[in-house]
Amino acid sequence: MKIKDITNCIEKIAPLNYAEDFDNVGLLIGDFKTEVTGVLVSLDTLENIVDEAIEKKCNLIVSFHPIIFSGLKKLNGKNYVERVVLKAIKNNIAIYAMHTALDNSFVGVNAKICEILGLENKKILIPQKNTIKKLTTYVPTKNAESVRLALFEAGAGNIGNYDCCSFNTDGFGTYKGNENSNPVIGEKGNLHTENETFISVIFEKHQQQNILSALFKSHPYEEVAYDIVNLENIHQEIGLGMIGELTKEMEEIDFLNFVKNTMNAKGIRHSQLLGKPIKKVAVLGGSGSFAINNAIAKGADIYITSDIKYHEFYKAENKLIIADIGHYESEQFTKNILVDILTKKFPNFAIILSQKNTNPIYYL
Incomplete structure (x- = not known):
């Protein structure tokens, strides 16, 4: 090992x-x-x-x-x-x-807090930008299926709860190899027209090396035509913080005591109580003052994090409760x-x- x-x-x-x-x-x-x-x-x-x-x-x-x-x-x-x-x-x-x-993993720090607190229907609080890329390539139609399967096997084509996702359209490509070329289809020096399939798939950016390796191994051409672009689409499972729901709403004091005991907190610093039950809970392990507005925008009743400064508690604006349970306690x-x-x-x-x-x- x-x-x-x-x-x-x-x-x-x-x-x-x-x-x-x-x-x-x-x-x-x-x-x-x-x-x-x-x-x-x-x-x-x-x-x-x-x-x-x-x-x-x-x-x-x-x-x-x-x-x-x-x-x-x-x-x-x-x-x-x-x-x-x-x-x-x-x-x-x-x-x-x-x-x-x-922190940015869907099964990481914040998922663990959600698990400890018994939160359901958890979602990323702040999705990370520029995590998704798109690959397009052009393949001889007779080889399209094998190339698609190789790309899927390498991790391409996953969208939310779906996999093996791609877009395909047929057309024709042209090329003429020079004297140093060694074309698999056609002859060098002659203009060749080939029936090709346009294949488009998305992938997570960390998979790029594996995706390209699979493309080059499965594609029949000596020179593979492809392009990769960054997408602004939001990835549902990469980002900071999480928001989820309690199976049953709780009164504010009862919930704060539950958090204190469950997270082994020595004390909880919190903003003004609002006199309404807690159902929707946002969490972010470690220093989380930067995400207060995100928790408000997502409709959280309470935001659990740490390292909140004096003036940052004012950002609650009577729209939610900010609860600082301690840095170590939130990540323990x-x-x-x-x-x-x-x-x-x-x-x-x-x-x-x-x-x-x-x-x-x-x-x-």
Whole structure:
């Protein structure tokens, strides 16, 4: 088992292409070709996490938050980031992080919060833009079916609850190869006309390499004519935050107490109560002040997130309740997602859930 085997599994549910531009995700320390002795899964990577990895003979730490976020100009051990990096390198321990790639996943951080709170009919709160691309190509009609099937097998043609979606129309193409060409159909130097099928399919941007590989392998021509364009269509399952519904509405205080107990929150800072029952709930793990207006626009009765500043509570505008449950508390179950995924994929391999509490905030 190599590090690349582990990261490939993670990236199937949280492709790094969907991480936010400001983020630093992927293999931060280590070599993809390294043999893995064990995997320690944590929310953060601190010195005590590296010590735990050493103790449990794990040479790969899979962490939600990246320990290296901005550039490191020196490695002198003068702060906790440098000390973690130095200790990991000295002990041949690799560190991998996915952060906002998992935030943007339909089965990631926010899906877990919805699961814990028992929310149904969950949908993405802020769909990510520019996630869908369209491929068009021109294939000899007799080869159209085999090329289409190859593209579908590679992941193209999925739209919501439908797969194998494509648009096709027949026409004719012309070409004339030069002296260096080796045409599969026709002869070089002669103008050739071929009955062709125009095939158009959409795909998620992280699949582009696989899609093109499938196209080139299945297409009979020496030179494959194709084009790829970005679409503005909204992807239903990629983006930040989620909104769902309780199976049965609850009174405000009852729901806040339910959230406090269920999410193991030491306390909840919230905006003014509105005196109406809670049914529709928006959630966003981590710092979520930027999505307050999105939660309002989607008709949420309450928005659960963290790191809300004093003046940002005013943005509730008596349209919903803003509830700050704490950054760690909103993301604490993230490592359970990763352990479950990796354990199912590699049932006979050492996938260990860190027992360390890395919450830097304490309450009196």
